[in-house]
């Protein structure tokens with residue numbers, strides 16, 4: 001069963017310890033603690049922490065939908081912190097790979113760092129998607145277009 005389907009089994013009306021929640025979601029307890037850092041609401045006044053089912057469900061609904069859908073062509077999902085950001089607003093290096101998706105789309109490699117956790121990323125994107133981005137490298141478009 002996918003993680004996405006698993007979190008739906010969380011009961012709205014009960015409280016979970018990180019261990020219990022980890023089983024429900026299908027991740028390790030350590031991951032649950034990292035999710036708490038990312039904004040999963042938890043009652044930290046007690047040990048182990050207690051997480052309200054309804055709040056956890058809300059969090060995972062957003063979290064997993066973000067990681068699977070809901071991000072645009074100019075956006076990148078950070079594999080470090082799970083946040084989605086647009087690369088139009090940050091400094092990136094953009095290099096052509098010399099490949100085409102089709103006649104109109106030229107493939108480029110976009111490299112940069114996550115603005116939240118500074119983790120490096122690199123993604124293949126189409127020229128269409130990178131229009132308007134801040135770029136640190138020149139893309140030899142003329143060269144590519146002329147290529148058969």
Ligand SMILES: [Zn+2]
Pocket residue numbers: 078079080081082083114115116117118119
């Ligand atoms: Zn990140």
